[in-house]
Amino acid sequence: MIEIKNVQKSFGSKVVLNGISANMETGKCNLIIGASGSGKTVLTKCMVGLIKPDEGEILFDQQNMTTMAPEQRKELRQQLGMLFQGSALFDSMTVAQNVMFPLDMFSNASLRDKRKKAIEVLDRVQLRDAQHKYPAEISGGMKKRVGIARAIVLNPKYLFCDEPNSGLDPQTSLLIDKLIKEITTEYNITTVVITHDMNSVMEIGDNIIYLYNGVKEWEGSNKDIIYSKNELLNKFIFASDFLQDAKEMRMLDDGKKSKTDLS
Numbered sequence: 001m002i003e004i005k006n007v008q009k010s011f012g013s014k015v016v017l018n019g020i021s022a023n024m025e026t027g028k029c030n031l032i033i034g035a036s037g038s039g040k041t042v043l044t045k046c047m048v049g050l051i052k053p054d055e056g057e058i059l060f061d062q063q064n065m066t067t068m069a070p071e072q073r074k075e076l077r078q079q080l081g082m083l084f085q086g087s088a089l090f091d092s093m094t095v096a097q098n099v100m101f102p103l104d105m106f107s108n109a110s111l112r113d114k115r116k117k118a119i120e121v122l123d124r125v126q127l128r129d130a131q132h133k134y135p136a137e138i139s140g141g142m143k144k145r146v147g148i149a150r151a152i153v154l155n156p157k158y159l160f161c162d163e164p165n166s167g168l169d170p171q172t173s174l175l176i177d178k179l180i181k182e183i184t185t186e187y188n189i190t191t192v193v194i195t196h197d198m199n200s201v202m203e204i205g206d207n208i209i210y211l212y213n214g215v216k217e218w219e220g221s222n223k224d225i226i227y228s229k230n231e232l233l234n235k236f237i238f239a240s241d242f243l244q245d246a247k248e249m250r251m252l253d254d255g256k257k258s259k260t261d262l263s
């Protein structure tokens, strides 16, 4: 579990995180949602140690990252897997080389063992056959899967995904969501996903944190979110992909057309 305790961060006079407390649960997909500029990325950067909070604490399974010694922090960093926005693969490396990269950086295993591990995770994301291809030769969805394979190759305890669905069609997005969810459960990872995608929220949102102007405005599960009476949250949700559902509801209210007439 990652415990965020009263985290505050300002840039100049602008308060970006205003006393955030939240728990990211183990074996669950913990989603951070909120409008552009609400502080999602800054909060995530605080968690992975790229930004130091002005105040507050972040604990990884009781280990306080904010106060730990540099060597300890280095060790902790190796337990964090990251799936960056846009996949961020190295264009000059093959799929297998990309996946092996963290092993080359952090592991003393033999080349044979590193290859074996890379193939194992590529298998997990169903990309063994693409191992010799270059990023330019594969689709956006495949790139994300390579990014996921690379993020889990060091068996992380914590996985961070920054908008894993950006630029993907709804069906491919769903596959990526399901993969993230499966991996989270299978390896009992504490997974944090920043998303704008309301389909993802409903599909994998075990624990959802809604940020509004640097404040945690709402927290709950995908089951709770539908019944939430929080006005800011509802405005946020209905302003996005939920339009379709809103449309359906209106149609049903009107009682004129059945759902199946919608196209």
Ligand SMILES: Nc1ncnc2c1ncn2[C@@H]1O[C@H](COP(=O)(O)OP(=O)(O)OP(=O)(O)O)[C@@H](O)[C@H]1O
Pocket: 011, 016, 034, 035, 036, 037, 038, 039, 040, 041, 042, 043
């Ligand atoms: N390094 C920085 N220096 C100054 N201001 C920053 C810095 N990083 C972020 N900010 C500001 O902090 C606020 C929150 O930014 P953040 O990137 O966390 O938003 P976000 O919720 O991730 O938005 P988006 O959905 O657009 O990615 C913004 O007003 C942004 O301008």
Ligand SMILES: [Mg+2]
Pocket: 040, 041, 042
């Ligand atoms: Mg962001």
